[in-house]
Amino acid sequence: MVVPLISIILLCPLAAFAIFALLGLAKRSFPRQDLLSTAAMLIALGCSLYLLKEVVPKPEPHTVDWISLGKITFSMGFYLDIVTVIMLIVVTLVSSLVHIFSIGYMHGDPRYPRFFAYLSLFSFSMLFLVVSDNLLGIYIGWELVGLCSYLLIGFWFEKDSAANACKKAFLTTRVGDVGMFIGMMMLFTRFDTLSLYGDNGIFTRITNPEYLTADASGIFWLSIAGVLIFCGAIGKSAQVPLHTWLPDAMEGPTPVSALIHAATMVAAGVYLTARMFPILTPSSSLVIAYVGGITALVAATIAIVRFDIKRVLAYSTVSQLGYMMLAIGAGSYVAGLFHLTTHAFFKALLFLGSGSVIHAFHAMHAHHDEEHTDDNEHEHDNHGLVHAHGSEIPPDQDMRNMGGLRRKMPWTFGTMLVATLSISGVPFFFSGFWSKDAILAGALGKAMVSHSPHYYILFGMALIAAGITAFYMFRLIFMTFFGEPRNQEMHDMAHESPWVMVVPLLVLAVLSFPVVNPIWFNDYVKPPPQPHIHAPQHAQLGPDTKTGDANSGFAFFGISEAEAAEEESGKNTEKANDVYRIYKLSHNIAMVLSICIAGLGILLSWLFYHRRKFSAESVATTFRPVYNLFWNKYYFDEFYDGVLVALTVWKSRLFAKFDLSIIDGIVNGVATITRQIFAAFIGFFDNRVVDGIVNRVAEVTWAAGGRIRRIQTGAIQTYLFVVLGGIVLIILIFRAL
Amino acid sequence: MEFTLKTFIFYGFALLTIASALAVVTVRNIVHAAFALMVTLFGVAGLYVFLQADFLAATQVIVYVGGILVLILFGVMMTSGRLEMRIHIERGQLLLGGGISLALLMLLLTVIANTPKWENLTDDGTAFAPTTERIGVLILKEHFLLPFEVASVLLLVALIGAALISRKEVRE
Amino acid sequence: MSLQHYLVISAILFSLGIFAVLTRKNAISILMGIELILNSCNLNFVAFSRFVTPPENIDGQIIAIFGIVLAAAEAAVFLAIILAIYREFGSIRPDEVDTLKG
């Protein structure tokens, strides 16, 4: 059943796109592309849910030979374990909801059918990525989602900003992809395959000394490969330093932001890293954890000062993705994936909610464009700050135009509040709390077990980021829904969205409660073994004790790694219990700390933006350098545009000039020299000697002809004389002979 | 070779032929030349009789004397008019032409004299058989039919051509 | 009356014809010369036919008949040409008709 079901899941959205593309060639379009695409997604969702039943503990990949070259065979296939199914469900569910939401949101757009076709193509690519059992397949899906992301960010390509953003997104991710490709080349060269699972897969061969020795050089090599593969994830999941494309990607329609740039595609990086979990070594894990931690912190700080509602959410996404990376880097495989799942729902909800708000304001867009741009500039002057990108914020996305919307749009407000509570880590009733807590606990536990200062630092970063997250998310809520309307005219026009948009919000809001039960998650999702992490504390672990009691709090996320270690080998029961105890302890510490810091963040936000006890402006003025740094996004864009892009373009011009002037110059120069020198001689020779001879011959012939023609008297008798005389002579001569 | 009446007549014809031919090429008056030519043609016809070619002799007389010669005389009349009846001959040309002709004659005679195959081929005195019927059969029935037809076409073409060339331009 | 007799007569006629063609300054005289040449040829044909081939073979005579036909045609065309030349140049002196002069 597995293969047909997956095939249906893949083919439904692909067919929806294919119908659009083929009719497009004939310059037509299907009358209800929206319903077609949505139906395709719903079918895929149904199949994905059904697939839950088909999961087996030790699945085998279902493969076909794709390319066979003598010894080497590249296969393509599906691999279905619980993680795959969870991803399938997340993708199809969010995608279906986004489809439904878009029916309302995109209504009236001139390219309405195309939007749905692109969404279908994206869904196909994403699902293909998820179910692939090998790196090549993942890479194919990986790039295809990149293409869809490109197409959808640039959906309103008439806007220059959108055109720039889509190009930037594609190129930036491509830089990461090249790293991933190099990683693939390394793995392929070493293992002669790109399959991950099965007897000939990389994960089997990785323990085979024939392919990889477990000594220092082998581990070092594997670390490099792991980090390179992770480069792909850095690009796709918008980790520092390749994160800059994601905020710009907000130029796309908001449902796209929700689906691609919050819930699914950007999470593909996390998914990939999780898939590659078995090849991660201590060093590459640490790199991943640091990248994740830094990303979480950097993005969160930037988010504080944004005014564009979508940018705030975008940076929030980057930050949360950093969290997930941190989790996987710290070995908390399950926590990372759990956060991926919960985040997909509540972040999609936040984006769709913001879409609902933008939709409410959208009608105003046209005739208020100009004056609000002026307003923005005015405000910047008040701040006395250079806002390089400030004036680009469309008025319908600018939080400074909002406020007091909670009465106008109660459903949107309610659902967004749920999501905000969830992302901020408000305890116990929201899924985000559990997943975030698990990550913090995992990092702290890892630190305590390994006694590594790195993980303490990372834990600290994650904790601060959690606090900041709570702060800016509530800032968003307060600025948008509370207080007095800042722009009365726009406020008057605002209205609650139609039911096709509200229903998806409600569904997602339900999913933001711990519907995805952490206990269930922990029971089913097991981290794969990491054969090359031979941390000393694991080496002596005993076989022990499955007993980690499931009721004693929520320590299981941390335990998961310990359990994995236990299964592997070792004798020392005591040590195992030790580790278990440490993780449990770390979890308790982490929970208390995270509740405290989330509360602190919310409180500050309330004081700043609701009660107005403090003025954000004055704080900004006080810490102007820091503010400037945040406002300018740590100058990443400036660095890239000013240095990397400029350098590349300069280099290309240099090359082109080199080509034109040096290479072609040499060629033309050789030609010229040949012509000038060689040809001058030849020309002389030609003129004087060859032509001279020709001319002489011609002259002689001319002169001779002038004389000889007199023989032609024109009188027949003369000719006869000559002829007969000639005959006589000839005969006489021959007779004489 | 016994000297019979037959030989006498033969030599008579031969002499007549050659003498009149000489007259053709030497006399200055073109009309006289034409008449001398007539005599030559008669002579040749006589020689044909000696060669037992009776039909040919008759044809020679009828066609040449009756046809061609009259044609020539018409030509003389139409071109020369009254003034140009005399034929001009330049001395140098005369000498040169005479030389070449003489050389040619000597050459031919040498060839005739020095070809052994041709010696002693005398008139064996076979009985005369009329040739007219055989010629008729050969031309109209056997392998000379095609040449005959071709020759008649040629004649036709020549006559039409002659008429075309000699008529006055209609356009003018 | 052997073959050689006829050949000698024929050769003399031929030479005289050539002489006329070469020296005469009147186109009609030239025509007469040509007629002489043709006659000498015919005479040759008939003579060879009589003496060389078997008696019943008279192909030579037939060739001679064709020769006469040819002569007639030639005479007709020649005179026509002479008339045309006469109209064009006002003369039938061959040395005056030298348009082909190089």
Next chain:
Amino acid sequence: MLLSLMIFVPLLGMIVVLLLPRESEELIKRVALVFTLIPLILAVYLYMTYNQPDLEHLWKQDVPWIDTFNIQYHVGIDGLSAILILLTALLGPICVLASWRNIEKGIKAYMALFLLLETGMLGFFAALDLFLFFVFFELTLLPMYFLIGVWGGPRREYAAIKFFLYTLFGSVLMLVAIIAVYLNSGIPDDRTFDIPTLITLAGTPGHALADPVFQRWIFAGFFIGFAVKVPIFPFHTWLPDAHVEAPTAISVILAGVLLKMGTYGLVRINMDMLPEGMAFFTNGVGFIGNSLALLGFINIVYGSFCALAQTDFKKLVAYSSIGHMGFVILGLAAGNETGVTGAILQMFNHGVISAMLFLLVGVLYDRAHHREIDGFGGLGNRMPVYTGITVLAFMASLGLPGLSGFIGEAFSLLGAYERFQTLAILSTIGIVVGAAYFLWTLQRVFLGTLNPKYEELPEINRREILTLVPLGILTIVLGIWPHFAIEMFSETVTELTTKIMGTLEASL
């Protein structure tokens, strides 16, 4: 027999076209189309039967030609030539269709020359006699010279003469090498031009042809001849000029087939016949040992960067061709199964994709009468179908997985990484830059606000779509299931790479 038929049918078509009156242009075009469709039909039949032993006799012919020098008319097929013949035969009718409206003068001569060109190309890929090989190689040169020089753009004479001289320069060296091979192939009465025989001789230890030093020199001679054609840096500057000036269909043939003649020659002669020479230049020892891979790398990076700087749409595509051919060189230099497979796939795919790109440029040029990238803008709104196809072609060209361009590039790199790690890694720069220039072009031409000058620009028409659709389908199909192409030549590649790798190992 069928193979000879396929080669000479276009020539017959040329004669027919020449016999037609100059005025009946429609008829001439139709006749040319028919005479290019026949090889295509035969090529499809070839695709279906090339590996059936009982039909093998259909696809080869060997008759004496010039006995004095033991030159034969020997043509035959293996996997590599079959796929390139298929490509040539496919592009033939497409080019005729692409020339349907935009050749304004002398359509008769144009079609006649084009058909002659097709004969030359098909013959080149099928030739199994060195002399015949050279004759067909040169036979493509002449029509090409006239096609560029007469029907080209404003600087056509310059471009045509440059193309001609460059190629001639290369082919002179090649001719010297051919003669050297001939003279060393045996005793005076037993010399041969026959390629299979020569390959056997070159593999016979102790034979003059098997001498490593001899092979190196011959390798260099052939290599320069083919390098001009590929073109390999620094012999590449004829390409942008020729492309820019040539009419659309000729650019398509130039990029689609003529460049492949160079790489085909490299495989057929340099690799198959001269493994010792190949080993010397690719053994990875020192500068010389890396030289072939290095050239591939330079081509990739240099071509890509130059493309990034271009403002002329067609020139950009031309430079991108240089970059993409670099992958072929890199893959061939690797000499292993993955690399060579990738290289051959890349040859075919580049033929298809660059043909699409040039056709697309031609469509735009026919409408706007200029090719300045910055002079457009926002066409995506005005011409959605055209934009869609362009996106497909661009994506295929920049190596988007799922489209055929990716497989060739990826396999070339995978293969190259095994042998030349650093160069393979550095070559990936080309992937990023490749994406950069295509996306930048896409943005400048199709995205943004519509340039008011082009508000009335007509959408791509049926005929143009017809020329593009087969190529587009091939791009997608081969991207999804490259086995369709690979199965054609996998045996050939296995044999070849076994020999190369064996020689390499022996030489190290």
